[in-house]
Amino acid sequence: MPDKKTIDPAAAEVLERAQQLGLSSAFSRADATKPCPIGQEGNCCSVCFMGPCRFVGKTTAGICGASKETIQARNLARKIAAGGAAHSDHGRDMAFALLLTARGEAQGFEIKDEKKLEKVARLMGIDTAGRTKEKVAEEVALRAIRDFGQQEGELTYIKRAPKKRQEIWRKLGIVPRGVDREVVETLHRTGMGTDQDAEHILDHAMRTALADGWGGSMLATDIGDILFGTPAPAVTSMNLGVLKEDEVNIVVHGHHPTLSETIVQASKDPAIIEYAKSKGAKGINLAGICCTANEVLMRQGVPLAGNMLHQELAIMTGAVEAMVVDVQCVMEALVEVASHFHTKVITTSPKAKITGATHIEFEETRGLDIARLILRTAIDNYPNRKEAHIPDVSSPVVIGFSHEYLNYMQGGRFRESFRPLNDAVIAGRIRGAAAVVGCNNPRAVQDEGIMTVIKELIANDVVVVATGCGAAAAGKHGYLTPEVFQAAGPGLKEVCQAIGVPPVLHMGSCVDNSRILTVLTQMANEGGLGDDISDIPAVGICPEWMNEKALCIAAYAVASGCYVLFGVGSPVAGSPEVTRLISEGWEKKVGGKLEFEVDPHKIVEKALAHIDKKRVALKLAEYDPKKFAQSETYLPADYAKDPKVYTEGHRTKAGVV
Ligand code: NFS
Ligand code: SF4
Secondary structure: OOOOOEOOHHHHHHHHHHHHHOOOOHHHHHHHOOOOHHHHOOOEEOOOOOOOEEOOOOOOEOOOOOEHHHHHHHHHHHHHHHHHHHHHHHHHHHHHHHHHHHOOOOOOOOOOOHHHHHHHHHHOOOOOOOOOHHHHHHHHHHHHHHHHHOOOOOOHHHHHOOHHHHHHHHHHOOOOOOHHHHHHHHHHHOOOOOOOOHHHHHHHHHHHHHHHHHHHHHHHHHHHHHHHOOOOOEEEEEOHHHOOOOOEEEEEEOOOHHHHHHHHHHHOOHHHHHHHHHOOOOOEEEEEEHHHHHHHHHHHOOOEEEOHHHHHHHHHOOOOOEEEEOOOOOOOHHHHHHOOOOOEEEEOOOOOOOOOOEEOOOOHHHHHHHHHHHHHHHHHHHHHOOOOOOOOOOEEEEEOOOHHHHHHHOOOOOOOOOHHHHHHHHHOOOOEEEEEOOOOOOOOOEOHHHHHHHHHHHHOOEEEEEEHHHHHHHHHOOOOOHHHHHHOOHHHHHHHHHHOOOOEEEEEOOOOHHHHHHHHHHHHHHOOOOOOHHHOOEEEEEOOOOOHHHHHHHHHHHHOOOEEEEOOOOOOOOOHHHHHHHHHHHHHHHOOEEEEOOOHHHHHHHHHHHHHHHHHHOOOOOOOHHHOOOOOOOOOOOOOOOHHHHHOOOOOOOOOO
């Protein structure tokens, strides 16, 4: 293995042990399995069996005559559709869970956030007056389910976007009709011999992606909040050090909050805790990996054991009694790794089994019973634990900055608004905003790209919001605490100190990128920063992407007007024309563009140039860090006395600058 695999000391420690034990991991397999140079650049078409056609050397057409541009656009569109399908199928499951809950058929579920339910009902045009929350929830669920299968018209949430944006979509004919319809149409168009014009294929890819961003994902987020509560700041910790030597460690991994929330609930049952004690453990310790982790982290304060590349490493600590998984980003390799330890890998989704894993299927109607069974299975496994090596590495984090909380934070309950944030951007205290999101990829050094980008952006007064495995990286490396304002540029530092928030705000899982769309919309509607998402000095960055879902997020962010930069490499590198179509081409159509840039420093350069260009277009004050606090004079007087106030995200008396 080459020396540097990760910048995370916990991961490095476990990887060293893995090498001693002769265990393979995604890190070592990435070395052993070089990417196919043809497929890596998108130069292979395998949609029919006259091929696969490889565009190498002098080949300029497939057997059917397809051009390189066509096959590249098709490959990209299919990936976007697959990513959108994953998010949206998750959203659909949430809608059915809400329906069961509304009808009193989901064991252990309840409508936790009535305020959010009312808000969503209002957005959907559903009457709430004089009706029980169950009745309203039932109609909201049915309406959401309808959005998936709708054949004509527009998705319900399209009207949440700024007016100008909606008009752009209507003019281009890319307003999604129904979530499933757009995904199916992408598969149809991109099969052998149908849509054979790269630009036309890519237009539909945007439509499909929008059905995720303003449909499947947004519904997943909203329904998650209704069922389990809208996140608000809380303090917890991240990294492998959250596992405990003397407790039953259960790691939830995957993406759905339904199962993990039920497990959290069941783990508090005194009878279950007693049962754990009867097996010699001090208690039950839950931790999470990937986006399931982000979901229960945001809402329940459950610590996060790591991001995507930590899944095998968690098992390699020897301290995990059960890894409970559902869907997406779950490596098949877990079963093999677990075979060297006592860990049980438990699959739970009717959609996902892994050969060799224990399958305990989750059903909402018996949710709590199943959660108890899973917990008991893990507890029974505790006496089998042998040697455990838990790295003593974890970082405190403040998480849970939902759109609703950001609103509240900037004005209190009666003056909720985005005015202070907009004003800070207008004045140049905050240069702009960046969403740093997405995966880990063992083709890059774990967390290095993400952290380089985050550090450089905040030092340049760009406020960062983070989701998914990007947010987990930020937290593991100590960048989700208010104290990190020290690393921010002078203007951003002032704002963070005044409001008592970190310069990097954790906004949730990957479906919660829809929260970022909502924030951007509100910034546009608030005034002073143009009247569309594409006017705002903001960028989206995914430094270590790997999943098709990330490409779908990129495409809906671009179609919503954002400049999006991806690291690691481009899946369409083999076609300069498709590369141009999704950057300049899309920019002309929708104001946003997608670019791939391997070097994280260059990503930051491009991001800052874009932010400054947008500032000029808005005729805002030129960004000048010298104008803002160079000293500690803005540190609130009581900071040293009680930093905890700040770590809990409370606003200060100083108000908002
Ligand atoms: Ni997002 Fe979440 Fe992580 Fe990438 Fe996978 S967990 S949905 S896809 S790897 S950020
Ligand atoms: Fe080859 Fe055309 Fe078939 Fe693709 S669709 S594999 S380019 S023949």
